[in-house]
Amino acid sequence: MDKNVLRQLSYGVYAVSTLDGERAVGCIANSIIQVTYDTVAVSMNHTNFTHECMEKTKKFAISILAEDTEMNTIAFLGFQSGREKNKFEHIETITVDGLSIVKNAVGYLICELVDKMDTETHSVFLGKITDGAVLSDSKKPMTYAYYHEVKKGNSPKAAPTYLG
Ligand SMILES: Cc1cc2nc3c(=O)[nH]c(=O)nc-3n(C[C@H](O)[C@H](O)[C@H](O)COP(=O)(O)O)c2cc1C
Numbered sequence: 001m002d003k004n005v006l007r008q009l010s011y012g013v014y015a016v017s018t019l020d021g022e023r024a025v026g027c028i029a030n031s032i033i034q035v036t037y038d039t040v041a042v043s044m045n046h047t048n049f050t051h052e053c054m055e056k057t058k059k060f061a062i063s064i065l066a067e068d069t070e071m072n073t074i075a076f077l078g079f080q081s082g083r084e085k086n087k088f089e090h091i092e093t094i095t096v097d098g099l100s101i102v103k104n105a106v107g108y109l110i111c112e113l114v115d116k117m118d119t120e121t122h123s124v125f126l127g128k129i130t131d132g133a134v135l136s137d138s139k140k141p142m143t144y145a146y147y148h149e150v151k152k153g154n155s156p157k158a159a160p161t162y163l164g
Pocket residue numbers: 013025026027028029030031032043044045046047048049050051074077078079080081082083147153154155156158159160
């Protein structure tokens with residue numbers, strides 16, 4: 001297979017947040033799709049601490065990141081683990097339903113975890129959307145292509161789209 005064909009798939013860039021007890025945890029994910037009018041799916045690596053906490057907490061939020069998101073925010077959330085760091089200490093957030101939302105986001109979704117499907121490396125979590133709001137009409141949501149081409153970002157091994 002020509003792996004480059006996978007680079008032609010389109011995504012956004014999101015922060016998935018949940019709780020470790022009362023502590024805000026989460027990570028960056030590009031692999032979010034709307035499955036039905038009120039259901040989304042997210043592919044989460046088994047080794048991510050967020051995976052463990054989503055399963056325990058059974059709810060999560062998705063912050064739809066804006067093009068002007070600071071690369072530091074993506075570095076905090078996407079390149080280190082909540083096992084060792086309080087990532088959200090460094091990020092401006094608002095709290096909705098007990099979950100931390102990136103304040104600079106274009107909008108957010110609050111989801112109840114309803115199902116899970118496993119692959120060797122990732123679980124696909126299904127979330128039923130219980131709430132959501134637009135936070136900015138003027139900001140543009142960041143696409144995965146924009147993240148790579150304009151922001152010059154890259155993705156770690158845990159991302160499902162990592163091609164080496
Ligand atoms: C642009 C980008 C996209 C990512 N997409 C995903 C994803 O869709 N699923 C996933 O499991 N990890 C993804 N990651 C990797 C996690 O964000 C990363 O492994 C994080 O450090 C996990 O933190 P945690 O251990 O606190 O959960 C992505 C990272 C970046 C920078």
